[in-house]
Amino acid sequence: MNDPSAFRQHTPNLGPNLLNRLHLDGPLLLELALLSGIGLVALYGADHGQLTLVLKQLIRILLGFAVLIAVAQLPPVYYRLAAPWLYLMALILLVAVLAFGQRSLGAQRWLDLGFVRLQPTELMLLALPLMLTRHLSNHTLPPDWRTVATSFLFIAMPLALILKEPDLGSALLIGVIGIFCLFVSGLNWRYLALGLVILCAVAPVAWHFMHQYQKERILIFLNPERDPLGAGYHIIQSQIALGSGGLFGQGLLHGSQTQLDFLPESTTDFIFAVIGEQFGFLGALALVAIFLLVIQRILRSATRMSSHFGRLWAASMAFMTFLYVVVNVGMVSGLLPVVGEPLPLVSFGGSSVVTLMAGFGLVMGLEHHQATSWSL
């Protein structure tokens, strides 16, 4: 396939180092462990000092790390080969979820396989960038119009299915990640401008086809006082929680908004408000900073990779992490509408942990397998 003599040959030190042998990146692992640790402490504070949720989450995080390590072991060429099949499988599962999925909170997102409840959207979050990464790196850059058109097709199919569930937040996430892949591959600015124009034209039509609760969420975001006890309640209470934290916060297990249950979804989507209330502005900023360190570390790997496949994959994983953080923190602080996306590794919940950890594992694997014969 491609010439392994890359533009800049990076030779990892294949010493007796255990991490290197396992194709892992020490600093990134450390940062991820730190994030998970902060998440567990925040969860402890959000759940009134009880350990049940903390222990459950700990198991999920350990599972996430196990997935990361496992993914990193397989030579990346297999992922490249498997990308279309993975994408196809995710697409079929999305169709299946619409056909036989579990209904919860008015949306069909879960697929109950008896032993595990699967959320195919999470799988698609990995499968689509993988597919695009393969597709784009198979052609010359910048992509010509045919490549762009096929890429848009790859994005549009899952997007339509996820919108049908309906899950506006995930759909936006997947769409934006897809466009990001095209963007860093050198998508012509003219295509971008054209897309923007089409988006503006389509927006009113999309508004028309939106579900009532989605419209409501956007209206509430524009004016939370519209319904202070109903849909605006989340935004108002989370802003009160953040605001009452002040500079240093009220301390772990203190803060009335969380401890007296005024803050809804305090263990899941709104856990950032718990951190803001208990650890203040400094605590919240520190958490964001650690996320930025994670992103920085992944981007560093991206720039050190010799193949566009690896670069694009790492960049899209960094972007996905960034997107999660911005959407979640923006939502909790009232800058963005309530879309119900978790704060990865910190919020209580398993799906996003496994998804991201698998993605990070592939990043590590890509970087460390470069010098081997299995490189791309």
Add this chain to the structure above:
Amino acid sequence: MSESAPLKNPVQEYRIFRRRLLVAIVIGVALVLALAVRLLVLQIWEHPYYDALALGNRIRTLPINPPRGILYDRNGIVLAENVPSFELVIHRDDIRNLKDTLHRIESIVPIRHQDLRLFWQLVRVEPAYEPVPLQRDLSTASVARLAVNLDRLPGVSIRAHLKRFYPLGPIGAHLLGYVGPIHSGELRRNPGHLYNAESDVGQDGFEESYENLLYGIPGVREVEVNVQGRLVRVVRTRPPVPGDSVYLTIDARLQALAHELLGHNAGAVVALDPHTGGILAMASTPSFNPNRFVNGIGEATYRKLADNPLQPLFNRALQGEYAPASTIKPFLALAVLNDHVITTRTTIFCPGTFVLPGTTHVYHDWQPWGHGITDLRKALTQSVDVFFYHMAVDLGIHRIDTFLRPFGFGQKPEIDLAGARAGVLPSPAWKLKHTDRSWYEGDTVISGIGQGYWLVTPLQMAVAVGTIAARGHRYRPRVIHAVMNPMNHRIYPVLPEPARVIRLDRPGLWRIVARDMESVIKNPTGTAHGIDFGLKYALAGKTGTAQISNHDRSDFMNYHLIPKSKRDNAVFIAFGPVPHPRIVVAVFVQHGVAGALTAAPIARRIIETYLEAEGIPPHRDPYRSLERDPRP
């Protein structure tokens, strides 16, 4: 490599990637900066604002209602008190199956049907975390039975609170008034923010007039609540200040006696101390049970009371306006003596009729054959109408008006209870204003015997007679005697308030009229001689019989044929002991036939009972001699 695909250029690809990534990073940094600024504004800049909001979220201020002041009579007998009352309360968010719980409660204590209906109404409107009362006023037996089973009934509790209780029931109900749940209108006015939705407020009588004194100051409990409104902990408590307890001037025994003596008659009794203005008894019949109002009276029960033709809710002592009839004569006697129209020796011949000079209309005496030669004492003793027709005409209506006004006629008594009426002191000005017609001389004639436009309330009459008894000193009538501070139990007496002193040319005139009134009872020809037998004290009195329909009064043999609602009103005023009176009584009995017959015995019993209780020695041995001089 296919032919169509150009060769890949890794250097160029890397360059494209770096450039585009740089753009993405710039946008990303801008977004992160926006987030950081947002957090800065929320957590530092607007921190005080959100801190206050968080506090408001969790802290609720709950009022603690103060115990209301106790009412005592002058001797310390309890007239109104607070007793514990228990209610069954349901906390719905602790109950999985509400119907099942209700069934289980019903198997322990019976639940009234109307309570159950009210409960379901409240369940529909109240939020789920709000406890809803199922049954108020549980009996002690029910409380005991429930308390044993409470651990098997999650979400059910018994709540105790203080309830107003009037031990004497209907006795003095008009005077004391009652408390009831606060109306929404009163709550909206809410002076000083003392009241809340669970407050009871004085609705009538003394309870209403002295609301400010009796209510106290509510305490405050600041509690921390969670999002369901459940109490987490008590932050701060400020206990309530109980209302002041009050001693009333009322003598409960006299009050009960007056109530009992009026019996089934509609009427009123007012007894007061002429030297202080303190009301000793103020009864109005028929009465009602104020305890039924305490928990909020039902619509049906209230309708029944309000629609009763005998008007049990109406306080006749304060608001009933009646013709004073002959009881006005002692006041006219004072007027004519003071203005030198006659002397005590002047006599007038009473032929049984009176005709105004220059007219033909005949005014009759109550005794068709007349009284013959009559002086003032005889005129009062036998209530000679013709004598007073002459007196009224000779005085003229203006002098009657100006002399009688200082006694309080025609004006609202300044009593410390709401709702007292003014009555009517007839005058040409009054007649012109209210009937739009001018005054006739004939109006003056019948004003002389307390008929025509005359109207007085029992209270007014008692105050006016008290002025004669106290020889011109009129005091503001009142029912408050002393106030007791509930914290230090110190008693602060309320001093009598002189309202007016009437000065006559000759102070002896007071005694003369009092003696003449004494002979109304003592003299065998006196109209009230019927109550003299066995009387231990020297009393002064005057009867009055007010016509309310035209019937032949001389045909008294057939009086029983007249329907009760057309029979004359009976009035009697009295004070005693002469010459140093301690008590004044005015008795009005609607359709009581004649003052001497029904009203006078009531007055005698009340005065005798009071004087005996006060330890006043009897003036004479009532069974030895009726002729002996009563005074030493």
